[in-house]
Amino acid sequence: MFPGEAEVVVIGGGVIGSSTAYFLARAGKKVVLVEKGYKGGEASGANAAFVWSITRKPGIDIRLAMHSINIHRQLQKELDRDFEYVYNGGLLVIEDEEQLPFVEAHVKARAEDGYPLEMIDAKQVFELEPLLSEEKIIGAVFSPIDGTTNPIFLVISLNLQAQKLGAKIFHHTEAREIEVMSGKIKGVITDKGTIKTNTVVNAAGCWGCFIGEMVGLKVPITPFQLAMLVTEQLPPCVSHPIMGASYMVEEDTGKEGGLGCGLIISQQAAGNLLIGASWRDAGYDKRINQEEIELMARVNVEAMPSLKDVRVIRSYANFFPHTDDDLPILGKVDGVEGFIMACGHNGHGIGLGPGSGKLIQELICEGITSIPLDELSLSRFN
């Protein structure tokens, strides 16, 4: 039966909405989650699955990442259904001399902020990942805490557990309007009925801007496409998630419609390699084009030559919620009481998802969060 009221309505059933609903239910809140499609049906179900800290910048960025990694590990103990989270370290590989200064500057800044990183030389890299090309890789940054998860299973697992704790989850249910009276949230109108509530969490990812519009807010989130390849299943051969340092240098490539690609390789529990990632500014278009597939094949075969005989069985593209400063928008907003932002996680939402859910729950239940959210508020864009 569709609920007439709730203490909190979460809009969006991706990793952010699902973990928010889970932590709220665990804290005893009457929470309803509405998802217009299916759980994990958007970015949270089609990504590179990295739970990552190496590339995170000093300040709030790395603090969010570290906090969320801890919560991710906690969830692994708490949730009934396994989600294949493994963390035996990740590699940011340096592909040429040009990347070196960017990487060195990053490592230095991180150390100064109290989050040091370990640089390793080519020889150490090949000890960790013997299949990488000796001609191509000149060194790497190694982070022992990084890893990969199975994001779809994580979302499913969070949903199931939230439901067990009393959360009501409705798929194929779209939030159409939000009722506001005298600056206060009164309810959410969906295509299945109206839910009275005083608190709404906007966890609609790339659609967070439209939810914002419903209460008269301008939310500067735009979709940004990333694409990946999936290979046939192989025996264990890649033991760490690998990312190219081009992500530290070329961050802005592609944002004007151009096509870019940076090395990404990891192996899933099932044995498939996930290979990526190309990026392109394509609006809300999820279709992949041939150039993206070819570019990914070239970039990754060059870095790991033995991939050339491995067969691709599928590809996928999706878009992540992009913000100009690469940080999420979390917390309360000015002028609309009871409206809480939890979107804009860029290319890091899987890693940041569990932590963000926890922070939003703390904000709603206790009014104070274990990491201050001031720097992440919507008003920073004014």
Place this chain on the structure above:
Amino acid sequence: MKESEFAIIGGGPGGIAAAIVAAKAGVKVTLLDENERPGGQIYRQFEKGYKVTDSKVLGRDYEKGLELLRQFSSLSDKIRYLNNATVWGIFKSRTLAFARKGTSSSLSFKNLLVATGAYDRPVPLPGWTLPGVFTAGGAQRLVKTERVLPGENILLAGTGPLQLVLAHQILNAGGKIEAILESGNISKNWLRILMGIWGNWDYLKEGWRYLRHIQKAGVPLLRNHIILEVHGDGQVEEAVIAKVDKSWRPKPDTERTVKVDTVCLGYGLVSSTELALLAECEHKYELCLGGYIPVRSESMETTVPGIYAVGDGAGVAGSKVAIEEGRIAGVSIARSLGYISDADASTRIRIFQKHLNKFNRLRRVLDEMSVPGQGLYELAKDDTVLCRCEEITLKEIKKALADGTIQAKDLKRMTRIGMGACEGRMCGPALIEIMRYQPNASPEGPGYLLPRPSIKPIALGVIAASKQEE
């Protein structure tokens, strides 16, 4: 990049017939097919080294097909034929990607014909993954192209005329058949059969010939029978069979076990629609025709302008239908490109259409007899594997269904069904049937598993070595 005015995917009867009429009208045609030689499923040619003289093993359709193939090769200056070319994607920019000779290329097209044929309907039942269980098509390929018998004591289980063809071929090749199980109820429909066969004498004659051959060889043809399970220790040893009611559900106390070392499952065919789906053509569900098939106009055009679909890939209806549909598409495209006049095209299409109606009448009757009964998809047990690539059992599917998942694509995310190398070709059709019969099934149907490029496994090195087609 130069644009092809007419690209055809699939060198079976449908694709070839389209290429011939279009090329004769002056259209510059490019035909891509993944095999060494043209001909598709039915005129599947022998591997090099065999002589194509033994029409006894091959059947009469093969002889007729040779004429089509002769015409095709006589037009080699007008048709650019790319053999060993596996099309692995279609993209929104009206280009297709194909792998050939160790590299991948891209071809842009103005008009496209998808004539990708069909494959055996996979039917999950206990023991279907044991060595010694074949699809009827797989067995036929062994006998026809490699001249190897699939086993020593063979049970054929399934429905429809292709089973008789396979039996005929196995017997001709000297094989021993324990029995043929036909799950459909044939006797009840005799009046409709007569009406449908009107004007289709050669089909009837051919079927009759096969039946006589089977009777003469003393092979029992058991109507209203189904195979329930296959048993064996690492290899087929026996099969459990039973009589069925009209929904193909086993009748009580009719079970028995037969000792065989080989089982061929032939429950008809399902269309290969990956490419039409990738091209974003609208599909609708037709159980008789092989599941979700593209929606088409009278000229065989799909809902995407300039993209056409014919033959078994657009609804399983046999080679004769494929040929006439191919001709209609070929003429329509020649007209749309201005090579022939509207009047000329209409006259020709009317003739092809008349043939088509005749064949379709027969098909409808055969379809009605062989449309899978609901009982077929109740054979799998909880521990039966549905998705062979990811080893997903029925139990896991049931769990996700109980959780309220009503769309096939959501079930894929939930369970990983269809995420393997075959991209759901093996499990998709059965999954759709199982979902259709769920008590909470969505009235719009479960939808399908969306294919993603590459639709067939292609080595990364091949894709990396890509080049643009001149």
